[in-house]
Amino acid sequence: MRAFGYSVAGSPAEAVRIAAGTPGSAFVAGGTDLLNLMRDGAQAHDHLVDVNDLDLDEVAFDSGRLRVGALARMRQVAEHSRVRREFPVLSEALLASASPQVRNMAAIGGNLLQRTRCGYFRDAGSACNKRAPGSGCPALTGCNRGHAILGGSDHCIAAHPSDLAVALTALDATVHLLGPGGERAVPIAGFYLLPGSAPNRENALRPGELITRVDVPRTSLAARSRYLKLRDRATFEFAVVSVAAALRTRGRVVADVRLAFGGVGTRPWRDVRVEAALRGRPLTRRAIAEAGRVLVRDAVPREENGFKVELVQRALESVLGDLGGVR
Ligand code: SF4
Numbered sequence: 001m002r003a004f005g006y007s008v009a010g011s012p013a014e015a016v017r018i019a020a021g022t023p024g025s026a027f028v029a030g031g032t033d034l035l036n037l038m039r040d041g042a043q044a045h046d047h048l049v050d051v052n053d054l055d056l057d058e059v060a061f062d063s064g065r066l067r068v069g070a071l072a073r074m075r076q077v078a079e080h081s082r083v084r085r086e087f088p089v090l091s092e093a094l095l096a097s098a099s100p101q102v103r104n105m106a107a108i109g110g111n112l113l114q115r116t117r118c119g120y121f122r123d124a125g126s127a128c129n130k131r132a133p134g135s136g137c138p139a140l141t142g143c144n145r146g147h148a149i150l151g152g153s154d155h156c157i158a159a160h161p162s163d164l165a166v167a168l169t170a171l172d173a174t175v176h177l178l179g180p181g182g183e184r185a186v187p188i189a190g191f192y193l194l195p196g197s198a199p200n201r202e203n204a205l206r207p208g209e210l211i212t213r214v215d216v217p218r219t220s221l222a223a224r225s226r227y228l229k230l231r232d233r234a235t236f237e238f239a240v241v242s243v244a245a246a247l248r249t250r251g252r253v254v255a256d257v258r259l260a261f262g263g264v265g266t267r268p269w270r271d272v273r274v275e276a277a278l279r280g281r282p283l284t285r286r287a288i289a290e291a292g293r294v295l296v297r298d299a300v301p302r303e304e305n306g307f308k309v310e311l312v313q314r315a316l317e318s319v320l321g322d323l324g325g326v327r
Pocket of ligand 1: 116118127131136138155
C-alpha cells in the first residue's frame with residue numbers, strides 16, 4: 001500500500017479546504033470500500049481527510065422531505081422507525097446491502113460513492129479503462145456475468161453497485177454538496193454519469209467537493225414502495241438485478257409510479273418511458289409485461305449476462321405485483 005498523509009477535519013468547510021488544497025486527496029468516513037481499494041492497489045491517494053467528526057449525521061423530517069446527513073450510518077437510516085414507515089424502499093435497500101458489521105460502519109455519503117464490483121477494476125494487475133484510462137476493457141469479451149446490459153459503452157460496461165442509490169433514484173432524491181465554490185444541489189438523476197469514453201468519471205462531483213446530505217421528497221408514493229434485490233447468496237452480496245418501485249393507484253389504475261433498477265445499468269437505472277407505459281392504465285400482468293419490454297428495448301447483453309434481460313422483467317413483475325396486489 002502506498003504511503004499517504006492523513007488529517008482530521010473539524011468542520012465541513014475545513015474538510016473542503018484541505019481536500020481542495022491537497023492534490024490526490026480523498027475524504028474518508030467508514031472507509032469500508034475506500035480502504036479495501038487502497039490496500040489492493042486499485043485506488044491510490046496521497047492524502048485522506050477524515051470527516052468522521054463533522055456534524056453531518058442527521059436523519060430528520062420536515063413537512064416536505066427527509067434529510068439524511070452524509071455521515072449517518074447505513075444501519076441508523078435503515079432502522080429508523082419513520083424511514084421504515086414512510087420510505088420502506090430506502091430501509092429495504094439498505095438492509096439488503098452489505099453485512100450488519102459494514103452497515104454499522106459505512107456512511108451514506110460513502111455508500112453513494114462506492115466503486116463498481118467489476119473484478120478487473122478491483123484487480124490492479126488487469127487492464128481497466130475506469131482505473132487506468134486507455135488500457136482497455138477486458139470485461140467486454142471476458143467475465144461479464146455481473147455487468148450492465150443498459151448504459152454501457154465500448155469503453156466500460158461495469159454495473160453500478162449501490163442499492164441505496166437505486167432507491168434514491170426512484171424517489172427523486174437530491175444530493176447536496178459543499179465545495180470550494182460553495183454549496184450546490186444536484187438531482188440524483190444527474191449525479192451519476194454514463195461511462196461513455198471516460199468511465200473514470202463516475203459522478204458530477206467537482207474537485208474538493210464533499211457530499212453533505214441527501215434530501216428525499218415525502219410523498220404518498222414513497223410510503224408505498226418496495227425494494228426487491230436478487231443476488232447469488234442471501235447476505236453480503238451485490239445485486240444481480242434489483243428493482244426499487246413506488247406506486248400510487250386510484251382503484252386499479254396506476255395514478256403514478258416510480259421505478260429504478262440495479263445490477264443492469266452502468267448507473268442507477270431509471271427510464272421514464274417505463275413509468276409512462278404504466279401511468280393511467282389498470283395495473284395488470286399484461287401492462288407490467290409491456291412496461292418490462294420497454295425497459296429492455298435498448299439492452300445490450302454480453303456473452304454471460306444475457307439472462308438479465310428476462311430476469312429484470314420478472315423482477316419488475318414480482319415487485320409491482322406485490323405492491324399493486326396483482327395476482
Ligand atoms: Fe474496467 Fe469498466 Fe471494463 Fe470493468 S467494465 S474492466 S470497470 S472498464
